[in-house]
Amino acid sequence: MKTTLRTLGALFLSLAVLTTSALAQDKKVRAQMGWAFPSNTGLLGPAQTRLVETIRTMSGGSIDVRGFEPGALVPANQYLDAVGNGSLDMAFTVSAFWTGKDIAFALYGAVPFGPEGGEYIAWIKHGGGEALMKELHAKYNVEVIPCGLISPEASGWFRKEIRSLDDLKGLKMRFLGLGANVMQKFGVSTQLLQAGEIFQALQLGTIDATEFSMPVMDATLGFHQVAKHYYFPGWHQQSTLNELIISKKKWAELSPTQQAVLRTACDANMLQMFADGEAAQFSVLQDLQKNKGVTLHRWSPQILAAFEKAWEEVAAEQSAKSADFKKGYESYTNFRRNYKIWKDLGYLK
Numbered sequence: 001m002k003t004t005l006r007t008l009g010a011l012f013l014s015l016a017v018l019t020t021s022a023l024a025q026d027k028k029v030r031a032q033m034g035w036a037f038p039s040n041t042g043l044l045g046p047a048q049t050r051l052v053e054t055i056r057t058m059s060g061g062s063i064d065v066r067g068f069e070p071g072a073l074v075p076a077n078q079y080l081d082a083v084g085n086g087s088l089d090m091a092f093t094v095s096a097f098w099t100g101k102d103i104a105f106a107l108y109g110a111v112p113f114g115p116e117g118g119e120y121i122a123w124i125k126h127g128g129g130e131a132l133m134k135e136l137h138a139k140y141n142v143e144v145i146p147c148g149l150i151s152p153e154a155s156g157w158f159r160k161e162i163r164s165l166d167d168l169k170g171l172k173m174r175f176l177g178l179g180a181n182v183m184q185k186f187g188v189s190t191q192l193l194q195a196g197e198i199f200q201a202l203q204l205g206t207i208d209a210t211e212f213s214m215p216v217m218d219a220t221l222g223f224h225q226v227a228k229h230y231y232f233p234g235w236h237q238q239s240t241l242n243e244l245i246i247s248k249k250k251w252a253e254l255s256p257t258q259q260a261v262l263r264t265a266c267d268a269n270m271l272q273m274f275a276d277g278e279a280a281q282f283s284v285l286q287d288l289q290k291n292k293g294v295t296l297h298r299w300s301p302q303i304l305a306a307f308e309k310a311w312e313e314v315a316a317e318q319s320a321k322s323a324d325f326k327k328g329y330e331s332y333t334n335f336r337r338n339y340k341i342w343k344d345l346g347y348l349k
Helices: 002-025 044-058 076-084 103-108 117-126 129-138 178-184 195-204 215-221 248-253 256-291 301-321 323-346
Strands: 029-035 063-068 090-093 142-150 156-158 172-174 189-191 229-232 240-247 295-298
Touching (some): 029 044, 044 063, 044 256, 076 090, 076 240, 103 129, 117 142, 129 142, 129 323, 142 256, 240 248, 240 256, 256 295
Parallel strands (some): 029 090, 229 295
Antiparallel strands (some): 090 240, 142 240
């Protein structure tokens, strides 16, 4: 046993030396990273800054990356174009922001009534999801790496209590991704606002309601100051992926070792974000309920069933409109179909 441990130790030491040596030979690459979220946003803010520091540290300084607040270099809703044309080196963001280009992008951000984090990342890493994600992004001249993972979001903040589906009719609501298409089925007028724009729109009455993320993030954006009804579960985003997009030009400047650093840093970021998210929610919910006057609601089974039925309609409609959505959704649903035997047998219900 001791001999085995010594052998393994020597192997890891050799790998570390080889990696350090490879990085030492790499030329320094400077890169500007746009952040999709203000750095003071709960969970996402620290995740962005940590990613920058992790890349610098793991690369031994050979990747000199600097992070910038949303809008400091380019508006956050323009990151895909900016990275694609090379005017921005890279951005930490969410694929679902690019649904104006192709609704298929939403599949690699979050899927309504979709899987928990473990199943979602299993499809991405081992079910063909990442290959399809890269294929889609390559059409816009960017390299992409899955780079963040969070567990369930909240379903939204509302100024008034929603007692029935009829209460949704005519509401103006900020909504991301495929969930927006579902809400439109119930007469909701949806719009996609970036994180820093939502509070003012809610405060001024430009929107009546909003979803954004999980409690630890929502609380830092102050929605509870305006809307006092907070709904769960986040049927539209049971788990959500973040992405790092890199311009093809900048990606080509990186050595294979430096490219591996970016992939490994993103894997580490996913694990840390997931753990942080799971640990941070309950204290925020307790504070919102006890000290901020927020009423926590859970959608009734009837309303959730209506949302799910509408989602099935949306999935069929989008599959008919977008070949890339159809291909991605078929891969996703096939993986879930096969995964079900493990989910049903392996997990407590």
